[in-house]
Amino acid sequence: MSWPRIIAHADMDAFYASAEQLDDPSLRGKPVIVGPRSRRGVVLTASYEARKFGVKSAMPAVQAAQLCPQGIFVPPRFERYQELSACIMQAFGDFSPVVEALSLDEAFIEMTGASGLFGSPQNMGQQIRQAVYEVTGGLTASVGVASTKYVAKVASDFNKPNAVTVVPPEDAIAWLDPMPVRRLWGAGPKTVPRLERIGLYTIGDVRRADSQWLRKHLGSASEHFQRLANAQDRRGVSHRRVARSMGSDRTLTQDINNAEDIRYHLRRSADRIGERLRRKGYRARGVRVKLKNHAFKSFSRQVLLARPTDHAQELFDAGVTLLDQFENNGPYRLVGMAAYDIQSANAPEQYGLNFDQRNTTEKSQALEKTVDAISEKFGNGLVTRAGNIGKSKTVSDFTPNLDFIEE
Numbered sequence: 001m002s003w004p005r006i007i008a009h010a011d012m013d014a015f016y017a018s019a020e021q022l023d024d025p026s027l028r029g030k031p032v033i034v035g036p037r038s039r040r041g042v043v044l045t046a047s048y049e050a051r052k053f054g055v056k057s058a059m060p061a062v063q064a065a066q067l068c069p070q071g072i073f074v075p076p077r078f079e080r081y082q083e084l085s086a087c088i089m090q091a092f093g094d095f096s097p098v099v100e101a102l103s104l105d106e107a108f109i110e111m112t113g114a115s116g117l118f119g120s121p122q123n124m125g126q127q128i129r130q131a132v133y134e135v136t137g138g139l140t141a142s143v144g145v146a147s148t149k150y151v152a153k154v155a156s157d158f159n160k161p162n163a164v165t166v167v168p169p170e171d172a173i174a175w176l177d178p179m180p181v182r183r184l185w186g187a188g189p190k191t192v193p194r195l196e197r198i199g200l201y202t203i204g205d206v207r208r209a210d211s212q213w214l215r216k217h218l219g220s221a222s223e224h225f226q227r228l229a230n231a232q233d234r235r236g237v238s239h240r241r242v243a244r245s246m247g248s249d250r251t252l253t254q255d256i257n258n259a260e261d262i263r264y265h266l267r268r269s270a271d272r273i274g275e276r277l278r279r280k281g282y283r284a285r286g287v288r289v290k291l292k293n294h295a296f297k298s299f300s301r302q303v304l305l306a307r308p309t310d311h312a313q314e315l316f317d318a319g320v321t322l323l324d325q326f327e328n329n330g331p332y333r334l335v336g337m338a339a340y341d342i343q344s345a346n347a348p349e350q351y352g353l354n355f356d357q358r359n360t361t362e363k364s365q366a367l368e369k370t371v372d373a374i375s376e377k378f379g380n381g382l383v384t385r386a387g388n389i390g391k392s393k394t395v396s397d398f399t400p401n402l403d404f405i406e407e
């Protein structure tokens with residue numbers, strides 16, 4: 001069987017932690033945990049040395065410190081990761097005009113028709129891996145090559161780190177069959193036990209299950225899972241760069257310094273950003289709050305969330321926790337918020353995002369979606385939170401009010 005399509009998925013190995021080890025040789029070979037050591041902090045990335053102790057992304061920092069007492073906590077340097085990411089994405093662009101970034105450190109690369117230039121799928125994978133190593137000065141990536149996005153993504157993770165895994169189309173079903181069901185895109189901490197309870201432990205089990213019976217147990221998601229189990233995934237690689245950040249700043253008619261007013265404007269920014277993230281199919285992991293005082297001095301604080309979100313309420317909640325950290329007391333003339341560490345919502349495996357978690361915030365998210373739909377139809381501003389009524393004149397019409405996307 002020939003390859004109907006050739007898709008590579010490249011994913012950096014322990015990206016943030018490896019970047020820290022790259023820049024600081026004294027950290028190499030050591031258990032590095034990127035994330036704040038604070039009580040409420042979460043692990044963003046752990047080096048492979050720390051993973052041996054069971055430390056994982058999104059784990060509370062406290063738990064990570066218990067599992068790995070010798071772990072070295074390093075605060076994230078987001079700008080540096082962005083800089084490295086730009087080099088990596090540019091290197092991918094040398095292989096194909098169609099590169100779909102899923103996050104800072106991960107992308108699909110459309111390689112169909114590129115055999116003349118780069119040889120066999122195995123050679124393609126090797127060259128991509130090598131290019132990443134060279135442009136970053138020593139970071140490694142793992143690459144999966146297959147004829148669907150789904151299989152390519154599972155393949156890049158198969159032999160991590162620093163590996164190339166090629167799954168030819170005729171082998172894809174047999175290759176997936178023995179994998180645990182958690183490898184199905186979208187199967188998370190609720191779906192996995194549910195599958196296991198009905199006796200389905202492997203992807204092969206799901207593939208062979210009677211589809212009507214499976215539907216009874218899983219609902220509409222069953223078709224999605226059976227398609228994946230059959231190595232079917234028709235989605236193409238769509239060229240896009242993930243935005244660096246998305247923000248909303250408002251200059252006010254009057255300087256403010258009470259918490260309630262600041263929260264009101266933060267709420268508006270969060271709503272606005274959430275709507276734009278959803279519209280673009282993005283989720284953000286980082287939230288930054290910016291305040292500018294009457295002397296035009298800017299202050300900002302930022303935080304990374306345990307998992308990426310496109311949900312205004314979560315953006316707002318994160319923003320509110322940041323307000324306590326500002327030492328300047330105002331009064332402020334500008335309140336702004338930005339979401340950063342943006343990734344494609346097409347990366348459902350990332351940080352365990354899945355159908356289940358989508359359900360937990362179902363209600364308010366459903367509300368946000370409804371508001372999106374109404375705004376789309378009738379224009380913005382028609383739907384307002386009850387608390388916002390009467391405050392619409394607090395934003396200055398004469399000074400810049402910015403909604404921005406940094407690509």
Ligand SMILES: [Mg+2]
Pocket residue numbers: 011012013014015105106
């Ligand atoms: Mg990665």
